[in-house]
Amino acid sequence: NNEFGVTKFKEFPYVSAPHRNLMVDLVSKVENRLGSQLLPCSLPPDAQYYQNQSGSAHASLHIRSGNKPSHSQIDFILGSWIHCELPTGGALNITSLSAFLNPLTDAPNFLIELIQSSPTSLILILDLPPRKDLVLCPDYLHTFYEETQLDTRKQILEKIPEVKPYISSSLYIRSVVSPTAIMVRIETEASRTGRVEEFIKDHVDPIAKEVLGIWLDQCACGKREVGEAERAILEKRDGLIKVKTIEVDLGSSFPRLFGPEVADRVLGAIRDVFTV
Numbered sequence: 001n002n003e004f005g006v007t008k009f010k011e012f013p014y015v016s017a018p019h020r021n022l023m024v025d026l027v028s029k030v031e032n033r034l035g036s037q038l039l040p041c042s043l044p045p046d047a048q049y050y051q052n053q054s055g056s057a058h059a060s061l062h063i064r065s066g067n068k069p070s071h072s073q074i075d076f077i078l079g080s081w082i083h084c085e086l087p088t089g090g091a092l093n094i095t096s097l098s099a100f101l102n103p104l105t106d107a108p109n110f111l112i113e114l115i116q117s118s119p120t121s122l123i124l125i126l127d128l129p130p131r132k133d134l135v136l137c138p139d140y141l142h143t144f145y146e147e148t149q150l151d152t153r154k155q156i157l158e159k160i161p162e163v164k165p166y167i168s169s170s171l172y173i174r175s176v177v178s179p180t181a182i183m184v185r186i187e188t189e190a191s192r193t194g195r196v197e198e199f200i201k202d203h204v205d206p207i208a209k210e211v212l213g214i215w216l217d218q219c220a221c222g223k224r225e226v227g228e229a230e231r232a233i234l235e236k237r238d239g240l241i242k243v244k245t246i247e248v249d250l251g252s253s254f255p256r257l258f259g260p261e262v263a264d265r266v267l268g269a270i271r272d273v274f275t276v
């Protein structure tokens with residue numbers, strides 16, 4: 001019975017056109033390529049759209065699980081947007097799309113997050129987080145990170161003057177990303193309005209679509225041999241990452257943004273999907 005019933009997840013409201021277009025295009029690219037393998041979103045409606053008591057924070061969550069493991073190596077695809085009005089008059093917008101594979105393959109997952117906390121600054125996280133130890137498996141490093149040239153895209157972005165590395169305060173987060181992870185913050189002068197939108201349109205959009213394309217071709221639709229013992233190790237590692245990233249990303253921000261009751265409900269719904 002909330003007005004979000006009419007605001008579809010896929011409209012990514014509250015963000016600029018280039019930001020919305022990018023997220024809509026990425027979700028469509030995933031659904032067009034993997035749609036036949038994905039079940040419809042089965043989250044309860046009050047987890048698909050939720051808001052805080054005062055209505056100053058609105059959010060949407062969309063999770064589609066892969067068909068039974070025998071038919072798909074997709075664990076689930078998760079899309080989300082969060083909009084919070086800040087007391088300073090600005091707004092916090094976090095949009096994210098993540099794709100998790102199941103132990104039928106050991107290929108990397110996909111993650112993009114755009115975190116905008118002011119009209120002149122944006123944090124971009126774009127990575128194929130590894131699912132195996134890169135020291136123990138040199139061919140994994142070669143196949144997914146060297147051959148795919150992911151580092152060249154990272155270098156292109158970091159050449160842009162307003163782009164600075166984003167160093168997460170969480171050592172855990174730093175430990176789960178790949179060596180080619182794009183974790184940057186762009187800070188523009190207040191006078192240069194529209195610069196962040198230009199950056200998203202000219203640089204983030206094409207690179208994000210290329211990285212997603214690599215993930216779809218080489219990871220989601222690639223074939224990897226995974227033995228029984230290895231599958232058990234993958235299952236454990238994947239489970240630990242899901243539990244821990246919910247805690248790091250959402251554990252403190254959700255109760256603060258949505259209050260304990262809504263936070264518990266939505267985190268519970270996410271955990272139900274994450275820890276199958």
Ligand SMILES: C=CC1=C(C)/C(=C/C2=NC(=C3\c4[nH]c(Cc5[nH]c(C=O)c(C)c5CC)c(C)c4C(=O)[C@@H]3C(=O)OC)/[C@@H](CCC(=O)O)[C@@H]2C)NC1=O
Pocket residue numbers: 061078079080082094096111113115123125129167168169170173176177242245246248249250253270
């Ligand atoms: C595996 C690789 C990962 C990386 C590299 C990674 C990075 C980061 N995400 C952060 C955050 C974040 N993300 C989301 C989306 C989201 N995350 C999950 C997780 O299960 C779900 C289910 C959803 C959809 C609801 C929200 C809502 C949210 C924050 O509030 C938080 C933030 O904006 O703080 C500024 C930052 C926390 C650490 C830091 O402050 O530096 C950091 C940038 N997060 C990873 O998982």
